[in-house]
Amino acid sequence: MSGDQALPGAEPAPQETGKAAFWETPDIYGAYPRLTEDQIARLEEHGQRRSMAPDDVLIREGERCETFFVVLSGSVAVIEDYGTPEEHLLRVHGPGRFIGELGLLYGQVAFYTAVAKEPGEVLVVPLDQLRHLVSQDSSIGDVVLRACLGRRALLVGQGAGFRIVGSRYSPDTRRLREFAVRNRLPHRWIDLETDEEAEELLRRFGVGPAETPLVIWRDTTLLRNPSNAELARLIGLPSLPAGNRHRDVLIVGSGPGGLAAAVYAASEGLSTTVVEAMATGGQAGTSSRIENLLGFPSGISGAELTERAVLQADKFGAGISLPLEATGLHAKDDDHYVVTFADGSEIAARAVVLATGARYRRLQVPGIERLEGTSVHYSATVYEAQQCRSDPVAVVGGGNSAGQAVLFLAGYAPKVYLLVRGDSLEASMSRYLIDQVERHPRVEVMLHTEVTEVIGEEELEELDVVDNRTGEHRRLAARSLFVFTGADPHTEWLAGVVALDSRGFVLTGPEAQEACASPEVWQDRGRPCMTLEASLPGVFAVGDVRSGSVKRVASAAGEGAMAIHFVHRHLGHSAAPGTTGTPAVAGHSDVSPRIRHKESAWLA
Structure with a gap:
């Protein structure tokens, strides 16, 4: 099943099954598969067995979970608001089932508490080992990923997670709700205008309507009108790591084009960072069903396609950070560009791939x-x-x-x-x-x-x-x-930096070279502007943001892969990581020895 498949807001109450002597939530929607003996055996090669007693806490709500649990015997209850007056049972799992949902794969905090209900034994697998197995072993990866997506959708339907308290007329309330929705975060919106619960919560926390919107979680965490970044940190979404912020490739945007570029760049040995202003997946990530994508005869939801691509990029070592809104691009020296962000941070890279996509046009009519x-x-x-x-x-x-x-x-x-x-x-x-x-x-x-x-x-x-x-x-x-x-390109921050067409899309190839304000840059490099290259050498554009692109998921992904081919060619005329930046000489490549790049004649 996919994360966008129709799921009810509540599940049937746990009931006794014919195969087990305990109460267990039935697997009606395919979100709670039972692993086979062979799958458990392969997982056991990377983990260890551990006994559990009743009321042992395996996963605690609000804390990062670094462990994957498979129930071998006994049963485990999944509970929201554990230990509070609002505590309620979400589901019960028995032997062969695993504990966890989508956040488990990315190191997010848990939206529930998992507690041993009946004594037994669990298989404990470290999270890094699970990620490796999910990316390498399709028989395990498909089961785990689809179940995690389905469980996340069920949590959303049940209104689990944090609460956003704010007015429907508040732009900040709409901003927080959009961020939560686009990132598929379990939450519940409480409307300040119509919901009686809103007034009770304001009294309980001693805040007035002017201080809203609020984000409340577990009745212990209160954020007053947080930024998207503050909400992201609360949930554990990936942030920009501290330390070295020099990369071979920086990819701005994480739709299909950006994620494809990340997979190919990282898999070919380039140090790669992806930055995203809102949520991974771009517009494609919000699609309920993509049925004409090659290789998926029964279709695939945008959410599942996105999560698979993110896992694949992570597998090869690409870092993904959000929310980071790019605000500027400029040359640092002959070999590096610097991209600056709204929070004041910046990253330097030897090549930049623009994959910021386009945003749906708002309808301009009275009352909207x-x-x-x-x-x-x-x-x-x-x-x-x-x-x-x-x-x-x-x-x-x-x-x-x-x-x-x-x-x-x-x-x-x-x-x-x-x-x-x-x-x-x-x-x-x-x-x-x-x-x-x-x-x-x-x-x-x-x-x-x-x-x-x-x-x-x-x-x-x-x-x-x-x-x-x-x-x-x-x-x-x-x-x-x-x-x-229709959609408009997200290129306001690039105006006057790279050549844009009359509608604001990034020009590439011969059109970009013709529109270049400094045509001598190409003469100095002794080469023309490459097919997906913008009017700055080493800056490339893929997907919907590129002028003349085909607005399809497959074509965006193809452009992302092609862009990395051109990145390699660009880096062949500049310094490799750790060198001084001298031009390549005949018979010597200055591309990193980690890279095993294959030239394709049709891309020449």
């Missing part, structure tokens, strides 16, 4: 701003979909992102309107999506239709739409609006 983040959304994930179980929703857009969102939301909402301003879907949507959209009984496609007003005070009530052929207006009842109307 006050409902953004509550009833108006620019992505369709399980978080938003769970709010749409009883009321009709509308999707604006005619491309693949809109089509994928429609099909995903139709699994939750009783009615989904697809509003398209053009006269057909063929112009920008793949045929396989068109067929599914047009056949779905809960979907109504409305062509030649544009939204002119969003109506509702605290939540969306209606949309005013117009037929752009006749000018006729009508009201459409909807409780949520999802907008997918």
